[in-house]
Amino acid sequence: MRAVVLRRFGGPGQLRTESVPEPAPREGESVIDVTLAGLNFADLEIREGAYAPPPLPAVLGVDVVGRRRSDGRRVAALLREGGGYAQAAVARDACTVHVPDHIDDAQALGLLEQGSTAYGALVTAGRLRPGESVAVAAAAGGVGHLAVQLALALGARTVAGIASTPAKRRFVRSLGARVAVGAPERLSEELPEGVDLYLDSVGGPALRAGLAALAPFGRLVTIGERGAGPGSSVPVEELTGSSVGVHGFWMRHVLADPALFARTADALFTLAGRGQVRARVDRVVPLDGVGAAHEAMAARETLGKVLVDVRA
Numbered sequence: 067m068r069a070v071v072l073r074r075f076g077g078p079g080q081l082r083t084e085s086v087p088e089p090a091p092r093e094g095e096s097v098i099d100v101t102l103a104g105l106n107f108a109d110l111e112i113r114e115g116a117y118a119p120p121p122l123p124a125v126l127g128v129d130v131v132g133r134r135r136s137d138g139r140r141v142a143a144l145l146r147e148g149g150g151y152a153q154a155a156v157a158r159d160a161c162t163v164h165v166p167d168h169i170d171d172a173q174a175l176g177l178l179e180q181g182s183t184a185y186g187a188l189v190t191a192g193r194l195r196p197g198e199s200v201a202v203a204a205a206a207g208g209v210g211h212l213a214v215q216l217a218l219a220l221g222a223r224t225v226a227g228i229a230s231t232p233a234k235r236r237f238v239r240s241l242g243a244r245v246a247v248g249a250p251e252r253l254s255e256e257l258p259e260g261v262d263l264y265l266d267s268v269g270g271p272a273l274r275a276g277l278a279a280l281a282p283f284g285r286l287v288t289i290g291e292r293g294a295g296p297g298s299s300v301p302v303e304e305l306t307g308s309s310v311g312v313h314g315f316w317m318r319h320v321l322a323d324p325a326l327f328a329r330t331a332d333a334l335f336t337l338a339g340r341g342q343v344r345a346r347v348d349r350v351v352p353l354d355g356v357g358a359a360h361e362a363m364a365a366r367e368t369l370g371k372v373l374v375d376v377r378a
Contacts, residue, residue: 176345196221346370
């Protein structure tokens, strides 16, 4: 089969299309004949060896959609050990979901990984309640643009998005956000009453600014295994002095609970079927275009999800 292989950590030029043997499933796993694979920002850091470096050679990619070879069903899966940039991938059955007929492959893939992260941050960790206000960092990104839509679909009163350029802020407003600002420090001007729930995926000083924007009893959810990063530590007295809380969310803990993962995917596909949430696909590239897509993501040139058509 054809796959994009990483044999040395480094720049996008290290990603090269090769012919490799198909992976073999173990107990509790199935082979998926992939149609589309997803690119995620974490892939860039893995490629550089800066985050969770895998044994080399490696095939990156953590989300795929296609046909499960054992029964022919159309499925989407999250791959905990990677392997998505390929024409066939092995997925744990517990991390695989059936794709309803009303969801096409691009939407299924665009929704599953980033949508599950956004939903988990808002609902599972953030405990969003109808009528609350929500602010989303990196609101034009893969997770962020879905979080804006999900917050509105789940009954948020007001949604604010933070995005770095005027074009991205126009995009965030087109999703239904009432407020779009270039930095979290601006939130207090637009929402002087404060924010009930703030989703952070940036960390550092931006996290501290988001924390300052919270209303009393507000919550900040920081997304990812590594938490908020350097410069983000918050003294407990600062939390108690403002009656606010900080929560962490890592998608891996949803995958560790198959029932929770299935409920999350079902909720996303249901909302998509109602037209309340839609993944924005920035571009679809062939296997030979994965390196260029990594460059575009690193330059922050993409809006929404980047997909790989492994058949092209």
